[in-house]
Amino acid sequence: MKSPVFAxxxxxxxxxxxxxxxxxxxxxxxxxxMQVWDVKPLPNGTVEMNIQLADxxxxxxxxxxxxxxxxxxxxxxxxxxxxxxxxxxxxxxGFALFFAxxxxxxxxxxxxxxxxxxxxxxxxxxxAARSEGLFPFQWIHRLPKQDxxxxxxxxxxxxxxxxxxxxxxxxxxxxxxxxTKPKEQELMNPRHFISTSDAVVTRIYAERGQPQVKKNDRVxxxxxxxxxxxxxxxxVAKGEVRGIVWHEYNIEAPLLRKQKVYTGDKKERxxxxxxxxxxQITGYGKVPFEKSHTMTTLDPLTWRSFKLPIGWMSEKIxxxxxxxxxxxxxxxxxxxxxxxxxxxxxxxxxxxxxxxQKILHEKSENGKVYMKVHFEVDQDIVKELPIVQ
Amino acid sequence: xxxxxxxxxxxxxxxxxxxxxxxxxxxxxTLIGGKQLYIENHRGVVFxxxxxxxxxxxxxxxxxxxxxxxxxxxxxxxxxxxxxxEGIKYRGTEE
Numbered sequence: 001m002k003s004p005v006f007a008x009x010x011x012x013x014x015x016x017x018x019x020x021x022x023x024x025x026x027x028x029x030x031x032x033x034m035q036v037w038d039v040k041p042l043p044n045g046t047v048e049m050n051i052q053l054a055d056x057x058x059x060x061x062x063x064x065x066x067x068x069x070x071x072x073x074x075x076x077x078x079x080x081x082x083x084x085x086x087x088x089x090x091x092x093x094g095f096a097l098f099f100a101x102x103x104x105x106x107x108x109x110x111x112x113x114x115x116x117x118x119x120x121x122x123x124x125x126x127x128a129a130r131s132e133g134l135f136p137f138q139w140i141h142r143l144p145k146q147d148x149x150x151x152x153x154x155x156x157x158x159x160x161x162x163x164x165x166x167x168x169x170x171x172x173x174x175x176x177x178x179x180t181k182p183k184e185q186e187l188m189n190p191r192h193f194i195s196t197s198d199a200v201v202t203r204i205y206a207e208r209g210q211p212q213v214k215k216n217d218r219v220x221x222x223x224x225x226x227x228x229x230x231x232x233x234x235x236v237a238k239g240e241v242r243g244i245v246w247h248e249y250n251i252e253a254p255l256l257r258k259q260k261v262y263t264g265d266k267k268e269r270x271x272x273x274x275x276x277x278x279x280q281i282t283g284y285g286k287v288p289f290e291k292s293h294t295m296t297t298l299d300p301l302t303w304r305s306f307k308l309p310i311g312w313m314s315e316k317i318x319x320x321x322x323x324x325x326x327x328x329x330x331x332x333x334x335x336x337x338x339x340x341x342x343x344x345x346x347x348x349x350x351x352x353x354x355x356x357q358k359i360l361h362e363k364s365e366n367g368k369v370y371m372k373v374h375f376e377v378d379q380d381i382v383k384e385l386p387i388v389q
Numbered sequence: 390x391x392x393x394x395x396x397x398x399x400x401x402x403x404x405x406x407x408x409x410x411x412x413x414x415x416x417x418x419t420l421i422g423g424k425q426l427y428i429e430n431h432r433g434v435v436f437x438x439x440x441x442x443x444x445x446x447x448x449x450x451x452x453x454x455x456x457x458x459x460x461x462x463x464x465x466x467x468x469x470x471x472x473x474x475e476g477i478k479y480r481g482t483e484e
Binding site: 022023026028029030031033035036037038039040041043047049 | 438460464
């Protein structure tokens with residue numbers, strides 16, 4: 001009958017009884033059906049015993065009858081533990097709250113990661129996930145089942161062949177395999193290829209369409225090079241035609257050149273800035289320079305990789321002046337021609353090659369070199385012309 | 390208990406070969422090594438000290454001697470004694 005588990009649950013008291021007829025007390029206790037265990041006589045004539053908490057309160061009349069007195073030595077069991085806990089209820093409450101918070105916070109979705117998307121933006125996936133009930137700070141237990149979730153997501157997102165949703169702790173990873181789509185073909189009207197300018201054909205390659213000219217043919221501007229009419233049908237001409245085109249440039253190159261230079265004099269100003277407001281700290285006074293260039297550098301306070309909106313702004317005011325340089329005629333000419341070549345590349349495509357250049361006429365006047373240069377350029381001469389029915 | 394009933398019981402015990410502790414409420418002692426003594430059908434504790442324990446029985450008394458005796462458990466009919474048990478004296482009052 002002595003069961004330590006139940007005794008601990010219901011509470012037990014270890015008492016020390018002193019008096020003459022302790023044996024009588026023990027007998028009485030057992031007669032009344034109270035549980036007594038570990039009755040241990042102590043050398044000084046007292047007896048230590050354990051009784052149940054419920055029986056402890058019925059002990060008083062028995063003690064009176066047998067003339068014994070008792071003192072409580074130890075209290076053990078759940079009721080006493082609860083009583084002790086009640087004394088520290090706020091501590092216990094904090095303890096419970098802490099665990100509740102840990103459990104609550106760990107049952108939220110904190111982070112959603114999207115992997116494997118190349119063309120589909122992450123935001124689109126997240127929006128689709130949100131409409132399926134998957135978003136940050138959602139309860140994990142409220143989430144739909146993972147297989148259903150991935151199925152629904154795959155249905156919602158176009159251009160996706162597979163979606164996998166997996167959860168590790170509070171992080172959800174959405175893995176995406178994008179469907180590879182065939183390239184969309186451009187819709188084009190039937191067209192001819194015509195020449196952009198008068199040229200001599202150097203290369204013709206017709207992928208589709210009927211070539212109308214041969215290599216070394218002279219073509220006029222607007223002449224059909226590759227025809228889009230083939231066998232009575234209208235088709236989209238495709239291919240490449242290159243030819244030699246003559247370009248004439250009137251070049252003007254100045255011999256005198258102005259250049260901005262720093263004199264080396266500078267003035268510094270320091271500001272403390274908060275957001276968009278800056279307060280000047282150092283470098284008061286007028287700027288003594290006639291012409292100047294201001295360089296501003298911001299040095300924000302940083303914490304890890306975050307830039308705070310507070311920091312130091314320094315301004316360097318550098319005095320500038322213009323100096324005039326005279327360059328040689330030869331150099332001015334070269335620079336003029338180079339500029340013209342760049343212009344050709346820019347206008348007719350970088351795959352153009354300049355076959356030859358010839359200065360037809362040049363004169364030096366008013367501090368400038370005037371010249372007329374003739375370029376022979378091998379370039380793309382194709383222009384499309386839609387076939388109108 | 391009347392004389393007749395007692396005699397009848399004794400006869401049944403002998404005739405049917407029944408254990409005496411069940412019918413006559415005779416004490417039954419179980420001693421495990423010298424450490425634990427298990428007594429059924431006792432009538433209460435008479436004296437109790439670490440060296441000696443006297444129990445009342447339905448007929449007579451029982452004296453347990455030893456050192457460091459502890460009543461591990463006590464119930465109206467049963468008692469479990471633990472400690473170093475050195476001697477058991479049974480003082481019965483037979484008819």
